[in-house]
Amino acid sequence: MPRTLHLALSAYGVGGPGQHGLWKDQRVPKNASVDIDYYIRQAQTAEAALFDAYFIVDSQFINASYPAHYLNRLEPLTLLSAVATHTRSIGLVGTASSTYNSPFNLARRFASLDHISHGRAGWNVVTSFDTGTSRNYGLDEHLDYPTRYGRAEEAVDVVRGLWDSYEDDAFPADVDRGVFLDPSKLHALDHAGEHFRVAGPLNLARSPQGQPVIFQAGVSEEGRTLAARVAEGIYAPGGTLAESQAYYRDIKDRAAALGRDPDHVVILVGAGPVVASTDKAAHRLSRDIFEADNDFDRKLGFLGRSFGSHDFTPYDLDAPFPDVAHLAERSGRTRGLEIVRQARDENLTLRQVVETVSEYTPSPFTGAPDTVADALEHWFAAGAADGYNLRFRTHEDLERFAADVVPLLQKRGVFRTEYAGDTLRANLGLPVPANRHTLARESAAR
Amino acid sequence: MPRTLHLALSAYGVGGPGQHGLWKDQRVPKNASVDIDYYIRQAQTAEAALFDAYFIVDSQFINASYPAHYLNRLEPLTLLSAVATHTRSIGLVGTASSTYNSPFNLARRFASLDHISHGRAGWNVVTSFDTGTSRNYGLDEHLDYPTRYGRAEEAVDVVRGLWDSYEDDAFPADVDRGVFLDPSKLHALDHAGEHFRVAGPLNLARSPQGQPVIFQAGVSEEGRTLAARVAEGIYAPGGTLAESQAYYRDIKDRAAALGRDPDHVVILVGAGPVVASTDKAAHRLSRDIFEADNDFDRKLGFLGRSFGSHDFTPYDLDAPFPDVAHLAERSGRTRGLEIVRQARDENLTLRQVVETVSEYTPSPFTGAPDTVADALEHWFAAGAADGYNLRFRTHEDLERFAADVVPLLQKRGVFRTEYAGDTLRANLGLPVPANRHTLARESAAR
Numbered sequence: 035m036p037r038t039l040h041l042a043l044s045a046y047g048v049g050g051p052g053q054h055g056l057w058k059d060q061r062v063p064k065n066a067s068v069d070i071d072y073y074i075r076q077a078q079t080a081e082a083a084l085f086d087a088y089f090i091v092d093s094q095f096i097n098a099s100y101p102a103h104y105l106n107r108l109e110p111l112t113l114l115s116a117v118a119t120h121t122r123s124i125g126l127v128g129t130a131s132s133t134y135n136s137p138f139n140l141a142r143r144f145a146s147l148d149h150i151s152h153g154r155a156g157w158n159v160v161t162s163f164d165t166g167t168s169r170n171y172g173l174d175e176h177l178d179y180p181t182r183y184g185r186a187e188e189a190v191d192v193v194r195g196l197w198d199s200y201e202d203d204a205f206p207a208d209v210d211r212g213v214f215l216d217p218s219k220l221h222a223l224d225h226a227g228e229h230f231r232v233a234g235p236l237n238l239a240r241s242p243q244g245q246p247v248i249f250q251a252g253v254s255e256e257g258r259t260l261a262a263r264v265a266e267g268i269y270a271p272g273g274t275l276a277e278s279q280a281y282y283r284d285i286k287d288r289a290a291a292l293g294r295d296p297d298h299v300v301i302l303v304g305a306g307p308v309v310a311s312t313d314k315a316a317h318r319l320s321r322d323i324f325e326a327d328n329d330f331d332r333k334l335g336f337l338g339r340s341f342g343s344h345d346f347t348p349y350d351l352d353a354p355f356p357d358v359a360h361l362a363e364r365s366g367r368t369r370g371l372e373i374v375r376q377a378r379d380e381n382l383t384l385r386q387v388v389e390t391v392s393e394y395t396p397s398p399f400t401g402a403p404d405t406v407a408d409a410l411e412h413w414f415a416a417g418a419a420d421g422y423n424l425r426f427r428t429h430e431d432l433e434r435f436a437a438d439v440v441p442l443l444q445k446r447g448v449f450r451t452e453y454a455g456d457t458l459r460a461n462l463g464l465p466v467p468a469n470r471h472t473l474a475r476e477s478a479a480r
Numbered sequence: 481m482p483r484t485l486h487l488a489l490s491a492y493g494v495g496g497p498g499q500h501g502l503w504k505d506q507r508v509p510k511n512a513s514v515d516i517d518y519y520i521r522q523a524q525t526a527e528a529a530l531f532d533a534y535f536i537v538d539s540q541f542i543n544a545s546y547p548a549h550y551l552n553r554l555e556p557l558t559l560l561s562a563v564a565t566h567t568r569s570i571g572l573v574g575t576a577s578s579t580y581n582s583p584f585n586l587a588r589r590f591a592s593l594d595h596i597s598h599g600r601a602g603w604n605v606v607t608s609f610d611t612g613t614s615r616n617y618g619l620d621e622h623l624d625y626p627t628r629y630g631r632a633e634e635a636v637d638v639v640r641g642l643w644d645s646y647e648d649d650a651f652p653a654d655v656d657r658g659v660f661l662d663p664s665k666l667h668a669l670d671h672a673g674e675h676f677r678v679a680g681p682l683n684l685a686r687s688p689q690g691q692p693v694i695f696q697a698g699v700s701e702e703g704r705t706l707a708a709r710v711a712e713g714i715y716a717p718g719g720t721l722a723e724s725q726a727y728y729r730d731i732k733d734r735a736a737a738l739g740r741d742p743d744h745v746v747i748l749v750g751a752g753p754v755v756a757s758t759d760k761a762a763h764r765l766s767r768d769i770f771e772a773d774n775d776f777d778r779k780l781g782f783l784g785r786s787f788g789s790h791d792f793t794p795y796d797l798d799a800p801f802p803d804v805a806h807l808a809e810r811s812g813r814t815r816g817l818e819i820v821r822q823a824r825d826e827n828l829t830l831r832q833v834v835e836t837v838s839e840y841t842p843s844p845f846t847g848a849p850d851t852v853a854d855a856l857e858h859w860f861a862a863g864a865a866d867g868y869n870l871r872f873r874t875h876e877d878l879e880r881f882a883a884d885v886v887p888l889l890q891k892r893g894v895f896r897t898e899y900a901g902d903t904l905r906a907n908l909g910l911p912v913p914a915n916r917h918t919l920a921r922e923s924a925a926r
């Protein structure tokens with residue numbers, strides 16, 4: 035079977051990254067971020083276009099200067115659970131922080147979603163870079179970067195351990211023998227590690243996928259290590275083709291070096307396609323959107339996100355860029371460190387940094403449908419991506435992509451014409467992990 | 481308007497309290513506890529019968545000796561979120577522990593459910609009596625009873641504070657002025673208490689009910705104090721009519737003494753009606769079910785639940801009842817302390833205690849439809865209940881109650897013939913709480 039690409043839809047209400055003025059668009063309901071019917075319609079449209087997954091990002095800290103969508107949004111797991119019963123085949127990937135949730139709760143909620151969706155749940159593991167988040171969870175200081183990543187890795191191990199609490203055939207429910215559970219197939223975890231002690235077992239049967247799919251978006255050294263070790267789906271940062279190829283190669287090599295099959299690490303490059311009838315019209319549209327969305331204050335706020343949502347408004351705009359490297363380090367923002375380096379090398383003021391960082395660069399997936407399909411196919415063939423995590427400005431833009439670009443990808447044989455199955459693992463080409471206790475038993479018997 | 485009673489449905493898959501053998505019933509799917517379609521159908525049937533609320537209990541610890549439904553069940557919030565989009569008017573009350581969840585997460589998840597359900601969410605606050613639960617959350621020792629209740633009270637305060645982060649009119653979303661948020665209507669909480677420090681604000685607008693409804697099931701002294709102070713709905717333990725009247729009076733008096741309107745504390749007595757064509761047939765059915773469900777091992781396991789899920793199997797059945805008062809105290813189980821007292825006063829062995837505790841006592845709501853309606857009306861009129869939290873053995877039993885008993889209650893004018901509104905508050909007759917910041921502003925302006 036020829037290799038085909040995967041598509042995820044990143045869902046936002048009134049605006050995702052680079053769409054901060056979207057709430058002003060008349061086509062978008064002002065309360066879209068908390069309107070469950072809006073999300074259900076998005077997911078159904080993506081499912082009709084045979085997307086692999088529907089993906090919800092998250093954050094847990096705001097201040098009044100944040101973009102519209104961040105200020106007011108549904109919690110990802112409750113959102114996806116509602117979407118689950120109105121869809122049938124599309125994967126449902128929710129973001130949850132391993133820093134501010136206990137593994138037992140995470141294991142329960144994602145396994146519950148996997149049951150409710152009949153095998154379509156995925157967990158996007160994040161460590162919460164926003165330093166303000168810690169103050170919503172009783173900590174004065176944000177956990178430092180290595181601690182957050184150590185905790186994330188251990189949390190994934192614990193959660194996976196809990197997901198294996200029951201073997202697949204643990205519940206014979208045999209009325210004649212009066213046996214509901216076979217107790218030899220229920221296993222406590224008894225985990226005691228550096229960050230967690232969790233006894234288990236989980237009070238939930240193995241879910242239809244065996245285990246929900248683990249997603250991650252590692253960019254830093256620690257992030258890449260974590261991604262290569264635990265992730266089955268990766269949200270890659272994008273950038274240029276060369277940058278994406280390098281990232282792709284690096285992650286696949288790291289996974290192989292850890293003894294994993296690189297094909298079982300599906301790398302999805304983040305992309306915001308802008309499609310119009312001609313290339314020229316698409317580029318004009320893209321530029322117009324950028325100008326409408328990005329006034330100086332918005333750009334200044336956006337810069338802050340590379341430093342753990344630091345507030346740059348009190349600084350003198352025309353003084354040299356302030357010494358904020360420690361903020362980027364603490365929140366683990368690779369981009370922040372790059373910015374500090376560039377500002378120092380080029381002797382930039384804060385104002386100059388803002389303009390440089392927020393410089394307009396069109397998405398490589400901007401153009402007429404054929405152009406966009408070309409680019410998507412090219413990056414895929416050139417070893418930059420196994421697929422894409424797409425974001426669209428409006429529902430109409432998603433519909434246009436589905437109507438005009440997806441059929442071209444299908445005609446070229448690089449995208450499916452029907453779902454491989456009704457679980458996320460089936461569509462991503464990922465194996466169902468064998469239960470560790472069943473494996474151990476079988477291995478002992480041999 | 482004459483006072484009318486309220487009905488909640490307590491939902492279980494393959495068996496609730498006193499239904500431990502239910503999984504053997506051919507009418508019940510063996511996987512009912514994790515089958516979302518089963519729950520959706522239950523909720524829709526209860527909604528068609530105009531029930532106020534659909535209620536999901538929870539626990540977070542199991543061992544292999546637990547009843548079938550406890551072993552394997554969906555997490556309440558994901559479950560209810562899926563149910564929300566398939567119902568329109570019935571309240572959705574989920575259980576969550578204030579001992580093992582952070583207030584910020586609780587506030588988000590319940591507010592999210594309130595948005596998704598358009599104003600039908602309720603939080604049943606529990607402190608998790610099962611001592612084993614602590615070991616799933618990194619603690620060697622279960623938090624003691626007063627600590628758990630102090631934490632619960634503070635958690636409710638913090639969650640309510642977070643629910644008021646935004647005033648109702650915080651989002652003008654005024655395109656002409658370019659104003660999405662009015663920042664003067666967004667408020668940090670900056671809570672620093674004995675158990676929690678939470679800065680806020682919550683990243684979610686005030687939900688359609690202003691705040692989800694708080695439920696509680698306080699029996700002990702601390703539980704009653706908490707219930708009287710914070711609960712708007714109470715799941716009362718039931719027992720005899722006289723016991724229920726005493727409990728009802730006590731809670732209403734406590735609430736009034738705290739300056740609350742006793743009508744805004746809705747007391748629902750737990751009841752498992754058994755309805756058949758005649759009283760005699762109903763009592764025979766009730767007895768048969770009890771016998772089928774309760775072998776000695778089951779009774780021994782059930783006894784353990786009054787002592788924080790203590791395992792009594794290692795004890796000599798014919799020796800005097802062991803000294804386990806400290807276990808009942810630690811888990812705060814009033815029932816356990818009563819059992820210890822009775823065992824001492826009457827010099828009982830463990831075996832005798834098991835048989836005494838598990839003695840067959842039919843529900844006071846057992847009989848022909850008229851008899852059951854009589855009893856429900858009588859307890860309601862006699863100051864024992866504002867309504868009932870009902871559990872049924874099978875879906876067919878719920879349907880029978882809806883078809884045969886509900887119309888009698890309606891004919892007598894003690895139950896609604898249509899919903900008062902599409903929010904849980906509207907149907908329970910509870911006010912929408914004013915936002916504290918709006919109140920403060922208005923009071924300062926006067």
